[in-house]
Amino acid sequence: MLRRQSVLPGFSLSLGVTSAFIGLLVLLPLAALAAKAASLRPAAFWATVSDPRALAAYRLSFGASLAAAALNGVFGLLVAWVLVRQPFPGKRLVDALVDLPFALPTAVAGITLTTLYGPNGWIGRHLEPLGLRVAFTELGITVALTFIGLPFVVRTLQPVIEEMGTDAEEAAASLGAGRAQTLWRVVLPTLLPAWLTGVTLALSRALGEYGSVVFIAGNMPMKTEIAPLLIMTKLEQYDYAGATAIALVMLFASLLLLLAIGTLQAWSVRRSLGEAAS
Amino acid sequence: MTNFSIGIRALVALLALAPAARAQVTLLNVSYDPTRELYQEVDAAFAREWRQKTGQSVTVQQSHGGSGKQARAVIDGLEADVVTLALAYDVDALHRVGGLIPAGWQRRLPHNSAPYTSTIVFLVRKGNPKGIRDWGDLGKPGVQVITPNPKTSGGARWNYLAAWGWALRQPGGSEAKAKDLVTRIFRNVPVLDSGARGSTNTFVQRGIGDVLLAWENEALLAVRELGPDKFEIVLPPLTILAEPSVAVVDQVVDRKGTRKAAEAYLDFLYSPAGQALAAKHYFRPRDAGVAAKCAAQFPKTTTFTIDEAFGGWAKAQAAHFDDGGTFDRIYAAGR
Amino acid sequence: MSAIVAARRAQPLTPPAPSASEDSRPVRLALTGAALVFLGLFLFVPLLAVFAEALSKGGEAWVAAVSEPEARAALWLTLKVAALSVPLVTVFGVAAAWLIARFDFRGRRLLLALIDLPFAVSPVIAGLVFVLLFGRQGLFGPALAEHGVKVIFAVPGIVLATLFVTLPFVARELIPLLESEGRDEEEAARTLGASGLQMFWRVTLPNIRFGLLYGVILANARAMGEFGAVSVVSGHIRGLTNTLPLHVEILYNEYRFQAAFAVASLLAFLAIGTLVAKALLERRIGGSR
Numbered sequence: 057m058l059r060r061q062s063v064l065p066g067f068s069l070s071l072g073v074t075s076a077f078i079g080l081l082v083l084l085p086l087a088a089l090a091a092k093a094a095s096l097r098p099a100a101f102w103a104t105v106s107d108p109r110a111l112a113a114y115r116l117s118f119g120a121s122l123a124a125a126a127l128n129g130v131f132g133l134l135v136a137w138v139l140v141r142q143p144f145p146g147k148r149l150v151d152a153l154v155d156l157p158f159a160l161p162t163a164v165a166g167i168t169l170t171t172l173y174g175p176n177g178w179i180g181r182h183l184e185p186l187g188l189r190v191a192f193t194e195l196g197i198t199v200a201l202t203f204i205g206l207p208f209v210v211r212t213l214q215p216v217i218e219e220m221g222t223d224a225e226e227a228a229a230s231l232g233a234g235r236a237q238t239l240w241r242v243v244l245p246t247l248l249p250a251w252l253t254g255v256t257l258a259l260s261r262a263l264g265e266y267g268s269v270v271f272i273a274g275n276m277p278m279k280t281e282i283a284p285l286l287i288m289t290k291l292e293q294y295d296y297a298g299a300t301a302i303a304l305v306m307l308f309a310s311l312l313l314l315l316a317i318g319t320l321q322a323w324s325v326r327r328s329l330g331e332a333a334s
Numbered sequence: 335m336t337n338f339s340i341g342i343r344a345l346v347a348l349l350a351l352a353p354a355a356r357a358q359v360t361l362l363n364v365s366y367d368p369t370r371e372l373y374q375e376v377d378a379a380f381a382r383e384w385r386q387k388t389g390q391s392v393t394v395q396q397s398h399g400g401s402g403k404q405a406r407a408v409i410d411g412l413e414a415d416v417v418t419l420a421l422a423y424d425v426d427a428l429h430r431v432g433g434l435i436p437a438g439w440q441r442r443l444p445h446n447s448a449p450y451t452s453t454i455v456f457l458v459r460k461g462n463p464k465g466i467r468d469w470g471d472l473g474k475p476g477v478q479v480i481t482p483n484p485k486t487s488g489g490a491r492w493n494y495l496a497a498w499g500w501a502l503r504q505p506g507g508s509e510a511k512a513k514d515l516v517t518r519i520f521r522n523v524p525v526l527d528s529g530a531r532g533s534t535n536t537f538v539q540r541g542i543g544d545v546l547l548a549w550e551n552e553a554l555l556a557v558r559e560l561g562p563d564k565f566e567i568v569l570p571p572l573t574i575l576a577e578p579s580v581a582v583v584d585q586v587v588d589r590k591g592t593r594k595a596a597e598a599y600l601d602f603l604y605s606p607a608g609q610a611l612a613a614k615h616y617f618r619p620r621d622a623g624v625a626a627k628c629a630a631q632f633p634k635t636t637t638f639t640i641d642e643a644f645g646g647w648a649k650a651q652a653a654h655f656d657d658g659g660t661f662d663r664i665y666a667a668g669r
Numbered sequence: 670m671s672a673i674v675a676a677r678r679a680q681p682l683t684p685p686a687p688s689a690s691e692d693s694r695p696v697r698l699a700l701t702g703a704a705l706v707f708l709g710l711f712l713f714v715p716l717l718a719v720f721a722e723a724l725s726k727g728g729e730a731w732v733a734a735v736s737e738p739e740a741r742a743a744l745w746l747t748l749k750v751a752a753l754s755v756p757l758v759t760v761f762g763v764a765a766a767w768l769i770a771r772f773d774f775r776g777r778r779l780l781l782a783l784i785d786l787p788f789a790v791s792p793v794i795a796g797l798v799f800v801l802l803f804g805r806q807g808l809f810g811p812a813l814a815e816h817g818v819k820v821i822f823a824v825p826g827i828v829l830a831t832l833f834v835t836l837p838f839v840a841r842e843l844i845p846l847l848e849s850e851g852r853d854e855e856e857a858a859r860t861l862g863a864s865g866l867q868m869f870w871r872v873t874l875p876n877i878r879f880g881l882l883y884g885v886i887l888a889n890a891r892a893m894g895e896f897g898a899v900s901v902v903s904g905h906i907r908g909l910t911n912t913l914p915l916h917v918e919i920l921y922n923e924y925r926f927q928a929a930f931a932v933a934s935l936l937a938f939l940a941i942g943t944l945v946a947k948a949l950l951e952r953r954i955g956g957s958r
Contacts, residue, residue, distance in 0.1 A: 073760065155886060216845065275528060300794075
């Protein structure tokens with residue numbers, strides 16, 4: 057199994073523990089999911105997953121999730137950077153609060169965001185005159201998805217920025233690189249793998265999210281109906297097979313996305329290695 | 335390692351603490367969302383009565399959630415002795431999908447196995463500025479209607495079917511006219527929340543919409559809890575009779591040996607004491623004597639049932655709410 | 670990441686200019702400002718709104734909401750579920766990270782993708798899969814019922830669903846760290862005769878401790894706050910199988926908004942509590958070295 061012998065111990069032990077967990081908690085349940093979806097005849101399966109309403113839901117789910125992941129990618133990087141590098145009053149508190157989107161039940165997040173961004177809410181009230189409707193539109197869905205994915209990018213980047221220190225930047229600067237050049241050639245390549253990890257996690261979390269979105273989405277069929285809601289409506293008709301069929305499509309698409317980003321990440325690691333060495 | 339062993343000991347202690355002592359009989363009543371206060375009182379009153387009659391002490395545990403979701407949980411193994419759900423369709427799933435109760439369950443208890451009823455009313459803003467009096471008004475341009483999504487909310491299916499049934503019963507009413515009205519009503523819906531409470535919140539807290547379609551008991555509760563001075567209830571002259579159904583789950587009670595207590599529990603709902611509690615929590619009682627006493631709370635209106643207007647839930651569900659049904663077609667055409 | 674190591678190797682021996690890694694003051698202010706505005710709109714204001722609603726009827730109402738028996742039972746269950754699932758996720762995370770970062774074997778990338786998979790599964794489905802396995806009509810349902818074992822609609826099911834949704838956290842946090850550390854120190858320790866356990870406690874663990882802490886805290890926050898998956902397998906029995914997030918939903922559905930938000934704010938406090946624990950722990954570890 058091992059491609060190369062290692063002096064490091066624990067291969068069998070860690071392999072055993074990992075496979076036991078993955079087997080029991082991931083493979084077995086997902087096999088049950090696939091088995092249920094397979095109880096549909098191929099034609100029925102196809103009809104379920106290619107229904108115009110389902111297609112609209114996939115488009116919305118992937119679109120809003122990508123937008124939220126991108127937003128988190130930009131601002132998560134900024135927040136992580138500021139939290140590690142810039143001193144400002146109340147920084148410890150801010151740092152502590154970043155994890156809270158995980159701890160708040162998603163429904164609470166959804167209700168609160170709808171209250172705030174609704175037409176008469178604290179924030180929505182000021183956006184409405186600008187012609188910006190947030191609640192019950194795609195924009196609102198993106199806001200909710202950004203909220204629930206916020207900790208991922210920040211928290212995956214933070215340890216890496218801490219670890220990185222300022223040595224490499226100072227080195228680059230002493231070799232005559234400008235600040236922008238240093239950021240572009242030294243800092244960003246170093247952060248890229250972790251940044252991609254964070255964005256991937258935020259993206260996959262957004263794709264599956266249900267609890268917070270249903271409150272702010274408005275749930276209009278063909279317009280603001282996300283894929284997980286479609287799964288719920290199938291379950292409500294006791295159509296377990298149809299629900300698992302949609303779930304399987306979403307899962308497969310996310311898996312492809314995860315693999316694509318994984319490849320990008322492997323490439324970025326190789327590239328930054330090559331660049332640093334040259 | 336001492337820290338570690340203390341940790342283990344703490345974990346063991348944590349697990350060993352059982353939450354409650356075992357009572358002699360324990361029943362689980364799986365119900366839907368806004369019945370908690372009702373059943374809190376029913377459970378206590380029933381326990382008193384049961385102890386007096388049999389000397390046995392009984393504990394009734396409660397589970398609340400969306401009606402369809404609760405039915406699925408029971409089908410998947412939640413050991414409910416009795417179910418008290420929002421619509422017969424969900425109780426019937428226990429037979430259809432789960433095989434837990436026999437086909438004729440609805441005839442086992444009086445009044446279609448629905449010990450109390452409710453109806454669909456309009457909650458409007460104080461003074462009823464849009465002058466909404468009847469179902470026809472909901473389809474007018476410029477009226478914003480708030481109702482949850484019938485695909486995910488059992489309560490919303492009553493709203494939809496009430497409008498449909500009303501249109502059928504108008505002079506010259508037909509399926510086509512009914513579809514036209516319901517289509518126009520849903521054109522007026524800006525937000526389809528996934529559940530009844532979401533819709534109430536949209537209407538009450540966010541101030542969206544001119545009228546909220548709701549069960550009478552929920553409207554009364556919402557007015558009491560959220561603002562007696564801000565809303566009023568309009569009872570349409572003709573509306574649907576909402577019959578939340580109850581049933582003993584045969585397979586569970588026979589295995590657990592709790593049939594006697596479970597049946598007595600449901601019978602208690604039909605007793606004058608049970609009926610009075612239902613009325614107290616805004617459900618319309620079936621018992622004529624109890625109903626006479628609280629006539630002021632429940633103004634008279636004419637109602638029709640699902641069976642009368644649609645030939646039962648199974649047909650209504652298949653025609654209107656299943657994938658490809660009228661509701662889906664309304665939205666497919668509205669694009 | 671290996672990129673960091675590479676960057677370090679490229680570092681020259683001459684001492685660098687002291688301020689070369691710093692941005693000018695206006696740039697720093699602008700960055701900080703932009704970060705805070707983003708956090709404000711997406712994080713602070715929503716949190717503030719939760720607390721405002723929670724305290725809208727005064728401190729006494731807050732205390733009443735979080736101390737009613739059902740809230741206490743839900744708190745207890747939430748803590749119990751977290752106490753059971755977080756250590757398991759941690760064991761898995763450390764083992765999986767060690768495996769992935771330290772050994773090169775066939776199927777490594779596939780395993781990595783499998784570790785991530787639970788994140789891509791909708792919480793609703795995460796609950797449903799366990800129903801499909803252990804439900805009455807599920808694969809193992811009949812066998813379990815015969816022996817009177819309850820998995821779903823009981824604590825084991827809630828723990829399983831929680832494990833599923835939190836599984837990747839620790840592993841995901843540790844893999845990049847272990848990879849960036851490289852294996853030199855550990856190999857040196859082994860060559861010098863350290864046992865596997867000694868090497869792990871003395872070399873590996875100190876190097877990854879912050880990442881491990883982050884991972885555990887994130888997993889813990891998510892374990893306590895998970896709603897969707899747990900909601901499917903809980904059965905919602907009052908006082909028995911309702912966790913705090915489920916209790917919040919029930920309160921909301923009973924029009925008791927203030928109480929719902931009070932309990933939600935309690936969850937926020939629990940999360941802040943774990944963060945304070947983290948800060949204290951960091952200081953202690955930092956101080957002892």
